[in-house]
Amino acid sequence: MDATQNEIKALRIALAAAEARALAAEAVAAATQAKVSGDQALITHLKLEIEKLRRQIYGQRSERSARLLDQMELVLEELEASASEDDLAAEMAAAKASVVAGHVRQRPSRQPFPEHLPRERVVLPAPASCPCCGGTKLSKLGEDITETLEVIPRQWKVIQTVREKVSCRDCEAIAQAPAPFHPTPRGWAGPNLLAVRHGPRTDGGSWLTLFEKFGQHQPLNRQAERYARExxxxxxxxxxxxxxxxxxxxxxxxxxxxxxTLAADRLHGDDTTVPVLARGKTGIGRLWTYVRDDRPFGGPAPPAAVFYYSRDRTGKHPQRHLSTYAGILQADAYDGYNKLYEADRQPGAVTEAACWAHSRRKFFVLADIANSARKRAQGKTAVISPLALEAIRRMDAVFAIEREINGRTADERKVARQDLSVSLLADLEAWMREERARLSGSNDVAKAMDYMLKRWASFTRFLDDGRVCLTNNAAERALRGIALGRRSWLFAGSDRGGERAAVMYSLIVTAKMNDIDPQAWLADVLARIAGHLAHRLDDLLPWNWCGPAAPARHSFAA
Known part of the structure; x- marks a missing residue:
């Protein structure tokens, strides 16, 4: 018995030693990655400074050189943000492995806040009695001041949090109020500066860093220029x-x-292009989204969206994103999804549900009367297809039924579809197969019909399942802001920047889907998350959020 206990003890010691070595290796790897990221950011920073000095000495050589300078600033922006992420990850890894020293990155020094900004003093009084011995004979030694830059509409200010420091005459212990939480480690910016604006935006009012970059698609170099003007x-x-x-x-x-999001019975999936800087040229990356929205069939779960970034559009990406998913996927006919639909897939085959809005769009282009009129006015040939018009008329009858049953339970939707839509779709299929037989393979209407007829089972899946929607519009709505933003921010600075954008879009779009102001939500979450209990983190999710808490400067460490 003693031998068995000794073996168990020895195994526990060996396991603890192995875990310690694993944590140490993880900390070393994180520190190395942080150093590499920091070096890359520093090199790019120095290259940018050299190029700026050259322009000051020799003048601006061409419009192209000015554009390259803007691109260098965007690359630096992404590298600095990535270096900060890696630095904090290294600190957390080093904290778990106490024998490994954390990586300390050499950051560009921050200048003191301008003297002309008003200062608001928030004094944290020293304890009335010595926390060490309980004595009340205290004498003031001085005070420590922590400055936080904050902003309100059209006005900047520096909040000075003053922590009085006293010493006990009885035991000579020094006492002081604990430092306030900042939204980020070593932070100097208030949560409103990081995330949100207050009040309506009038006469070009201040939009702020985090939401402006990802919600309003304004790169940091443009924000820095405006702050400097202010x-x-x-x-x-x-x-x-x-x-x-x-x-x-x-x-x-x-x-x-x-x-x-990925726990849903049905997901909407889609993707869009993202220009990405890559070694002197602009590449094309992808942003993928998967949306959970059970509201069309009366589901109680809150809506949400998750985004992912990839360098290309190969099928391995959605297969990785949905590697644990086995529900219904509402999407277009992208071939990269095909392996998800295989019967022997683990943990189970994904059920394909096609998008009627996508197929209707193909016919609509051929029957766009207004566009045809514009072409004729320009002297161009424009033909309106009567078959396309008829296909749209038949489809619109199905869409009208869906509008009437939107929001009802899945069972009620299924009953209504069986009663009203089945016969319409049977007539539509028979009509399309009859007309398709008379058309050549190169005919545009024939191609639009083939798109549907080859996937007729997935197009009619909504008849037997009330959870399935007629369209994939939920995913397209989630991507709409990105498509509009491309005109402003032009491209992502790196792959890491694309991945960071995907995370922020997930937060912002999910907040919007739950009718939450993403700016106010981000500001409040950043003010609270540092001191929030880990097991109560779900309270900060958009659908559980109860509005702004007290300002961050009134929250202190225990």
Whole structure:
């Protein structure tokens, strides 16, 4: 018996030693990655400074050189944010492995806040009695001041949090109020500066860092230029450092939104292009989205969306995104989804549900009367297809039924579809097969019909399942902001920047889907998350959020 206990004890010691070695190796790897990221950011920062000095000495050589300078600033923005993320990840890994020293990145020094900004003093009084011995004979030694840059509409200010420091005459112990939480480690920016604006935006009012970058698609270099015009010079590197820190702070919320979204019985899936800078040229990346929205069939689960970034559009990406999913996928006819639909797939085959709006669009282009009139006015040939018009008329009858039953329970929708839509679709299929037989394979209407007829089972799946929608519009709505934003931010600065954008879009779009102001939500979450209990993190999700808490400067460490 003693031998068995000794063996168990020895195994436990060996397991603890193995875990310690694994944590140490993880910390070393994280520190190495942080150093590499920091070096890349520093090199790019120095290259940018050299190019700026050249322009000052020799003047602007061409319009192209000015555009390259803008691109270098965007690359630096992404590298600085990535370096900040890696630095914080290394610190957390080093904290778990106490024998490994954390990586300390050499950051560009931040200049003091401008003296002309008003200061608001928030004094945290020293204890009335010595926390060490309980004595009341205290004498003031001085005070420590922590400055936080904050902003309100058209006005900047620096909040000075003053922590009085006293010493006990009885035991000589020094006492002081604990430092306030900042939204990010080593933070200097208030939550409103990081996330949100207050009040309506009038006469070009201030939009702020995090939401403006991802919600309003304004790169940090443009924000820094505007802040400088308002009398508050903040470097691009300084702002990017805070963006990276915010991404780390908000990562746990992204993980919970991701788990909630992928637990749905039915998902909407789609993707869109994202221009990405790559070694002197612009590549084309992809942003993928998967949307959970049970409201059309009266589901009680809150809506949510999760985004992912990839460098290309190969099928391995959706297969990785949905590797644990086995429900219904509402999407277009992209071949990359095909392996998800295989019967022997583990953990189970994904059920394909096609999008009627996508197929209707193909006919609508051929029957667009207004567009044809514009072409004729320009002297171009324009033909309106009567077959396309008839196909749209028949489809619109099905769409009308769907509008009437939207929001009803899945069972009620199924009954209504069986009563009203089955016969319409049977007539539509018979009509299309009859007309298709008379058309050549090169005819545009024939191609639109083939798109549907080859996938007729997935197009009619909604008849037997009330959870299935007629269209994939939920995913297209989620991507709409990105499509509009491309005109402003032009491209992502790197793959890491694309991945960071995917996380932030997941948070912002999910907040919007739950009728929550994403700006106010981000500001409140950033103000609270550092001191929030880990097991109560779900309280900060958009659908559980109860509005702004007390300002961050009134929350203190225990």
């Amino acid at each position: 009398g508050v010079p903040l470097s691009l590197s300084t702002l990017a450092d805070q963006v990276g820190a915010c991404a780390i702070a908000l990562a746990p919320l992204f993980a919970r939104i991701e788990a909630h």
